[in-house]
Amino acid sequence: MAVAVRRPQRADARRNFEALLAAAREAFAENGTEASLEDIARRAGVGIGTLYRNFPTRQDLFEAVYVEEISQLARVAEEVADRPPWEALTAWLDQFVSYVGTKRAVIEALNRESEMFRSCRATMYEAGEPLFQRAQAAGEVRTDAGFDDLLRLVSGLTSATYVDDAQRDRVLGIALSGLRVTH
Amino acid sequence: MAVAVRRPQRADARRNFEALLAAAREAFAENGTEASLEDIARRAGVGIGTLYRNFPTRQDLFEAVYVEEISQLARVAEEVADRPPWEALTAWLDQFVSYVGTKRAVIEALNRESEMFRSCRATMYEAGEPLFQRAQAAGEVRTDAGFDDLLRLVSGLTSATYVDDAQRDRVLGIALSGLRVTH
């Protein structure tokens, strides 16, 4: 994994750190970006002071939560690499969808200029872009679209609301068929 | 217009009402749904009491802001009605895009069960669905997609973030080409 979060050394401190991270993940998913920091500390069973020592700013907390997800995406990309081009790409996108679904609020709140963000993005590109280019090379995907276009398309559609899962899949299908080259 | 907001009668009161509405639109666009009500009153140059008299709850404010947009959409639908099917549909979607772009936060915060929301949705369908069906009848749009699918597709893509407007248009174009029947 290309990016990581610095953990504290002492055993008790590391326990608190993990508890805070888990609590933050939960709170952000539940209440969005503005979740109360005091509430997060409460969930973690830790004093507010401890939260601030580990994560001086709200951004720090976002980043820590975010980084965890990226390596997961990279792993999936490896797993799918030996399937046929289009299938591999969509399989990876499935993972991407579920990732965007829960982390949307956090992603939007990230400071896009930060070094950490840049390196996460790079990791994600290294994972997904080869799949995309392979599909293009195989003549399955239109060549006037870029990998970044696809990512935004999928993440935009994923964070919309739908009547049910069937509709979400249908809409995603429509959009992806626009990406595909018609033989 | 099928829906409307009840205005106060007295001239000064109506002035305040309009000022509050404008201030709310601004504040919601700027700070999202949680914009401070006191700030909105301040922007409108009005006491907080006046705000509460006109809009007893935050929801009331959302609804009032929302309703304004819908009639605009209905009007545009009429204007484009005499163009060729596909062109008319995309022209209307253009308006829809700019509407979703600024009102997303408000739309998400609306209570979807409310009578007002239902009637707004009906108004919007009456405006846009005929355009959609005409395009389907003309064999321009795939028949396994519904108007609701299209709305969600477009609003999802619109509320995503892009590098620049060109990318947004490109991505929208890709998705819409998936909707279109290939001749």
Place this chain on the structure above:
DNA sequence: ACATTAGTGGAGGGGTGCCTCCGGTTCGCA
């Protein structure tokens, strides 16, 4: 012109959140 009454605005009480600071506790090494 003036009475009537709709309309005004902001003080105030109750809440919650942010962040700092520091006396007390616990870990881990020797």
Place this chain on the structure above:
DNA sequence: TGCGAACCGGAGGCACCCCTCCACTAATGT
């Protein structure tokens, strides 16, 4: 076992927000 350094937690000061209430103001009809 003992000690220093690392770490803890929450009280407290400040800021902001929500919403109610009511003494005051001014638009309107006659």
